[in-house]
Amino acid sequence: MMERKRILSGMRPTGRLHLGNLHGALDNWIQLQTQYDCFFFVADWHALTTDYASPGQIRQNTWDMVLDWLSAGLDPNLATLFIQSDIKEHAELYLLLGMITPLPWLERNPTYKEQQQQLDQKDLATYGFLGYPVLQAADIIIYRAHGVPVGKDQLPHVELTREIARRFNFMYQCEVFPIPDALLTEVPVLPGLDGRKMSKSYGNCIYITDPEETIREKILKMVTDPQRVRRNDPGNPELSPVFAYHKLYSSPSEVMDIAEGCRTARIGCVDCKKRLITNLLARLRPIREKRIELERDADRVREIMEAGNAAARSQAAQTMEEVRQAIGLGKGYGGQSESAVTGM
Numbered sequence: 532m533m534e535r536k537r538i539l540s541g542m543r544p545t546g547r548l549h550l551g552n553l554h555g556a557l558d559n560w561i562q563l564q565t566q567y568d569c570f571f572f573v574a575d576w577h578a579l580t581t582d583y584a585s586p587g588q589i590r591q592n593t594w595d596m597v598l599d600w601l602s603a604g605l606d607p608n609l610a611t612l613f614i615q616s617d618i619k620e621h622a623e624l625y626l627l628l629g630m631i632t633p634l635p636w637l638e639r640n641p642t643y644k645e646q647q648q649q650l651d652q653k654d655l656a657t658y659g660f661l662g663y664p665v666l667q668a669a670d671i672i673i674y675r676a677h678g679v680p681v682g683k684d685q686l687p688h689v690e691l692t693r694e695i696a697r698r699f700n701f702m703y704q705c706e707v708f709p710i711p712d713a714l715l716t717e718v719p720v721l722p723g724l725d726g727r728k729m730s731k732s733y734g735n736c737i738y739i740t741d742p743e744e745t746i747r748e749k750i751l752k753m754v755t756d757p758q759r760v761r762r763n764d765p766g767n768p769e770l771s772p773v774f775a776y777h778k779l780y781s782s783p784s785e786v787m788d789i790a791e792g793c794r795t796a797r798i799g800c801v802d803c804k805k806r807l808i809t810n811l812l813a814r815l816r817p818i819r820e821k822r823i824e825l826e827r828d829a830d831r832v833r834e835i836m837e838a839g840n841a842a843a844r845s846q847a848a849q850t851m852e853e854v855r856q857a858i859g860l861g862k863g864y865g866g867q868s869e870s871a872v873t874g875m
Contacts, residue, residue, distance in 0.1 A: 538567045538714065539676040541574040541615065544592035548599040549736035551721040551729035554779060559680055559716050561604040569610035570674050570843060573597065576615050576622075580663045581646075581653060597836060599739055602822035607835045613843040614836060615670065620847035624669040624854060625662075628695055631702060632665050636694065640664055641687050668692040672708040673847045680714040689713040705857040707850070721779075722772035726754045740822060743812055750808050755800040756793070766800075768793040773803055780810040 540560065548557065563569055573593050579586060593614065605612060615621055637643070643661065671679055671692050679689050689711065696708040720728055723735025730736070737749055753773055759766040768774040768790045777786050789806065792798030825832055855861040 535566070535568045536677040537570065537674060538563060538678040538680060539570040539572070539671050539674050539711075540680050541572040541577070541670060542596060543574045543578045544589055544596050545578070545731060546588065546592040547595045547738045547740050548603075549729055549731070549738050551723075551736070552599075553603060553739060554721055555682075557600065557603050557605070560610070563680060564606060564609040567678070570676065570846075571600070571605065571610055571612050572670070572843070573614045574670070576666065577663060580657075580660045581650060581655065583657070583659065584653070595740075597832060598822055598825050599818075601825055601832065601835070602818045603739070604818075607839060611839050611842045612836060613839040617840045618843050618847050620673060620844070620851045621666070621669050623851060624673050624847075625666045627854065627858065628665050628669055628699065629662060631698055632662075632695055636691060637661050637664060640691065642684075664688055664691050665695065668695045671711055672696050673850050674843070675709050675846075675850060676711050677709055678712045678714040680716050682716060686713055686715070699857075703857040705853075707853050707857055722775055724749055724753050724772075726772045739815060739818055746812060746815075747808050750804050750811070751801070753804065755803075759793075759796075759800060762799045763796045765796045766793045771800075771803075773800070773807055776807050776811065777803075780807060780814050785810075 540556070542552070542556065560569070560571055573596060575589050575593055578589050578592075582589070597612070600612065601607075638661075646655065646660075667688055668691065671689075672695075679685075679692070681689055690713075693710050696710050700706055700708055723729035723733055724737070725733065725735045727733055727735060737746060741749070750773075754771075755773055756766040756768070756771040758764065758770065771793070774789065774793070777789055781789065785806070789798060789803055793803065852861075
C-alpha cells in the first residue's frame with residue numbers, strides 16, 4: 532500500500548470553540564484524518580505572540596479546546612494530537628530557521644501590519660510577533676508535512692514556509708525538508724448573532740458547549756433580513772444570517788421551503804428561527820454528550836494527549852538530528868580531536 536501523505540495544522544487555544552471554528556476548521560480536519568497522516572496541534576506558543584502579557588488562561592483554554600476536538604470527532608487512533616509547547620524541538624528549529632530567514636521576508640507578511648492595526652490595544656512591536664511565521668514554518672516542516680490545509684487568507688504564510696524550507700535545503704546542500712503544499716479549503720464564513728463574522732472579540736458567538744436554553748435564546752435574538760419589518764413583508768433569505776445556518780443544519784428540501792416561505796412571507800422570522808433551533812440542537816447534541824463523558828474521564832484525555840505528544844516528539848527528534856547534521860552541529864564537532872580544536 533502507498534504511504535499516506537502527511538498534513539499538519541494547528542489552532543491557537545482561545546478557549547471553547549464556537550460554530551465558526553467547527554465549520555471553518557474542525558469539520559475539515561475530521562474529514563482529512565481518514566485520508567492523510569494527520570498531525571494536529573494546540574498552538575499555545577503562538578497564543579503568546581499576542582497574549583504574552585496575559586497568559587493566565589492559556590492552560591485552561593487548551594483543555595477546553597482539546598475536549599471540543601475529541602467531542603466533535605477528532606480520533607486519536609487516526610490522527611496525532613499534541614501540544615506545541617510540549618515538543619521542545621519546535622523551539623530549536625525555530626531558532627535555527629531564524630538564523631537564515633531574511634528580515635524583509637517577515638516585514639512583507641501581509642498580516643503583520645493588519646493585525647497590528649486590528650489589535651491596536653496591544654503592544655505587538657515585539658520580536659515574537661514579527662517572527663511568528665518562522666515558528667509557524669518550524670511547526671510544519673519539523674514533521675516533514677506534505678500539505679497544510681488553509682483558507683485563502685493563509686496562503687502567504689504557507690508560501691513563506693516553502694521559501695524557508697527551500698532556503699535551508701539549498702544553503703546546507705541537503706533534502707531534509709519536503710516543500711509543503713497549501714491544501715486550499717473552502718472555509719465557510721459563518722455569521723455571528725449580529726450578522727458580522729462570528730468572532731469572540733465581537734461577542735457574537737454560539738459555542739459548541741452552550742447549554743440548549745442559551746442556544747435557543749441566542750438564536751431567537753439573531754438579526755434577520757432588515758427588509759422584513761412586518762410579519763407579512765416578503766424578504767430575501769440571502770440577507771438573513773439565520774438562512775446561512777439553515778444551509779448547514781437543515782435538509783436541502785427544508786432549505787428550499789424556507790427560502791420560498793421567506794420570499795413570499797409564508798414563513799415568519801420567528802418560525803424560521805424555531806426550525807433552525809430544532810436542527811441545530813440535534814446536530815450538537817451528540818457532541819455535547821461526548822464532551823460530558825470526556826469531562827468525567829479526565830485521565831483518559833490526558834493519556835490521549837500524552838500519547839500524541841510522545842509520537843510527535845519522536846518524529847520531531849528524528850528530524851532535528853538530521854537538521855543538526857546538515858548544519859554541522861552536535862556530537863563530534865566535525866570529528867576533530869580536542870587537540871585539533873584547541874590547537875594543542
